[in-house]
Amino acid sequence: MYVNTKDILEKASKEYYAVPAFNINNMEFFHAILEGALEKRAPLIVETSEGAIKYAGNGDIFKGARFFVEMVRLFADSVDIPVALHLDHGKHFEYIIAAIKAGYSSVMIDASEEPFEENLRKTKEIVKIAHAAGVSVEAELGQLAGVEDNVVAAENVLVDPEQAKIFVEETGVDFLAPAIGTSHGAFKFKGEAKLDFERLKKVKELTKVPLVLHGASSVLPEYVRIAEEYGADLSGAKGVPEEDLKKCVELGINKVNTDTDLRIAFIAGLRKYLKENPKEFDPRHYLGAGKKFVKEVVMNRLEFLGCAGKA
Ligand code: G3H
Numbered sequence: 176m177y178v179n180t181k182d183i184l185e186k187a188s189k190e191y192y193a194v195p196a197f198n199i200n201n202m203e204f205f206h207a208i209l210e211g212a213l214e215k216r217a218p219l220i221v222e223t224s225e226g227a228i229k230y231a232g233n234g235d236i237f238k239g240a241r242f243f244v245e246m247v248r249l250f251a252d253s254v255d256i257p258v259a260l261h262l263d264h265g266k267h268f269e270y271i272i273a274a275i276k277a278g279y280s281s282v283m284i285d286a287s288e289e290p291f292e293e294n295l296r297k298t299k300e301i302v303k304i305a306h307a308a309g310v311s312v313e314a315e316l317g318q319l320a321g322v323e324d325n326v327v328a329a330e331n332v333l334v335d336p337e338q339a340k341i342f343v344e345e346t347g348v349d350f351l352a353p354a355i356g357t358s359h360g361a362f363k364f365k366g367e368a369k370l371d372f373e374r375l376k377k378v379k380e381l382t383k384v385p386l387v388l389h390g391a392s393s394v395l396p397e398y399v400r401i402a403e404e405y406g407a408d409l410s411g412a413k414g415v416p417e418e419d420l421k422k423c424v425e426l427g428i429n430k431v432n433t434d435t436d437l438r439i440a441f442i443a444g445l446r447k448y449l450k451e452n453p454k455e456f457d458p459r460h461y462l463g464a465g466k467k468f469v470k471e472v473v474m475n476r477l478e479f480l481g482c483a484g485k486a
């Protein structure tokens with residue numbers, strides 16, 4: 176069934192487990208993710224970036240937002256696990272409104288690059304609009320600057336726990352993404368991964384809301400290896416180790432944003448298939464090979480983040 180993201184995350188926050196939020200741009204990734212969640216009996220959050228919405232609408236953002244709602248609802252309404260659709264990194268008012276109008280379960284207002292007061296003001300405004308439409312809201316504090324050479328990112332780009340408390344109280348936001356040292360993409364760390372667990376713990380104690388980890392892909396070596404064996408160049412790729420993610424979950428992370436891991440798995444499956452089947456040109460076959468690897472990654476995440484069996 177199609178649900179409000181808040182229903183999924185408040186349960187996760189109470190019971191100290193996390194639900195991965197998987198980014199999609201097309202049908203094949205969605206099918207893979209849904210199949211994985213059904214097999215694992217897990218609640219499911221799928222999310223789309225603004226870029227994904229523009230892509231799916233072939234340039235028309237209202238059509239793109241509707242496209243995802245129609246597709247996700249069509250499948251969600253006929254399964255017995257909770258399924259939510261979330262707008263990831265909403266930075267522009269028109270995308271956020273398009274998502275709310277189309278029927279997304281939740282939206283993110285990402286004004287994290289703005290000064291604190293401006294982030295607070297914008298978030299408060301979106302919370303008012305979204306809540307009136309029954310849509311829950313995620314916001315972000317601090318910036319995803321990543322970590323270089325085994326040194327935690329500069330203090331001033333990470334979340335300030337005291338500010339997080341004020342921000343949550345004043346905005347009424349439903350979930351918060353605190354920056355604790357991760358970054359987006361396949362190249363997160365130069366040396367060892369280093370997250371600020373202590374900061375995360377304080378944010379949870381002071382806010383008590385469901386927390387979101389962005390830039391949470393693990394960049395799994397087995398898929399990087401296959402992708403590279405079949406022609407990709409991902410040298411220097413490094414993600415957040417699964418053990419660190421488990422620790423984040425113990426400290427209060429409930430939504431684990433995952434895009435890069437699925438992209439790498441898909442490209443590994445696709446490259447391998449095309450190389451091994453040079454005569455093949457049926458998209459259902461070569462895209463199916465990518466889909467198979469995506470489903471494996473999805474099932475692994477659902478398991479180790481603790482949400483398998485929670486639906
Ligand atoms: O956080 C960003 C997501 O990985 C989506 O990125 O803008 O390439 O769709 P995108």
Ligand code: 13P
Nearest residue numbers: 360390391392432434435
């Ligand atoms: P990754 O690039 O680590 O998958 O992060 C995705 C993300 O945070 C989407 O919001």
Ligand code: ZN
Nearest residue numbers: 359389390432
């Ligand atoms: Zn993100």
